[in-house]
Amino acid sequence: MAIRTILTKGDPVLNKKCHPVTKFDEKLAALLDDLKETLTKANGAGLAAPQVGILRRAVIVVNDNGDMIELVNPEILSQEGEQNGLEGCLSLPGYWGYVTRPERVRVKAQDRTGSWFEVDGEGMTARCFCHELDHLDGHLYSELAGQLYTAEELEQMEQDREDSK
Numbered sequence: 001m002a003i004r005t006i007l008t009k010g011d012p013v014l015n016k017k018c019h020p021v022t023k024f025d026e027k028l029a030a031l032l033d034d035l036k037e038t039l040t041k042a043n044g045a046g047l048a049a050p051q052v053g054i055l056r057r058a059v060i061v062v063n064d065n066g067d068m069i070e071l072v073n074p075e076i077l078s079q080e081g082e083q084n085g086l087e088g089c090l091s092l093p094g095y096w097g098y099v100t101r102p103e104r105v106r107v108k109a110q111d112r113t114g115s116w117f118e119v120d121g122e123g124m125t126a127r128c129f130c131h132e133l134d135h136l137d138g139h140l141y142s143e144l145a146g147q148l149y150t151a152e153e154l155e156q157m158e159q160d161r162e163d164s165k
């Protein structure tokens with residue numbers, strides 16, 4: 001296993017559409033292991049293969065229980081409801097923005113051996129599924145968020161809300 005370098009906004013790789021995974025081999029297993037290790041080190045909620053420069057449809061999502069789910073060739077089967085909340089990305093360090101996402105999603109994906117499975121996500125997990133799947137089509141959340149904020153700006157906004165009470 002190895003920690004890989006996370007690409008940041010401005011790198012053209014992040015805007016490319018990823019290819020489906022067709023080989024469920026040791027190379028894929030190594031990529032998934034590296035994504036997990038890199039994600040753990042970065043203390044994030046999800047990581048997609050293009051963020052480490054690999055244009056393949058593979059992502060890791062951390063669910064509500066803190067478990068890391070490996071999704072290969074994932075697709076959203078259905079979605080329900082709506083939520084608006086703060087989102088960040090390891091490829092845009094130091095910034096957050098408000099994005100509207102479905103409240104619940106059902107995703108179909110393959111595991112590292114190629115077996116298909118379905119998984120449901122709600123709240124933050126649903127948000128994370130959508131965010132990571134967008135990476136596979138070359139999209140960053142900043143395209144959906146109106147404005148991006150720094151931690152200081154968010155703190156100031158929180159303070160202003162408190163003061164106006």
Ligand code: NI
Pocket residue numbers: 088089090091131132135
């Ligand atoms: Ni991201």
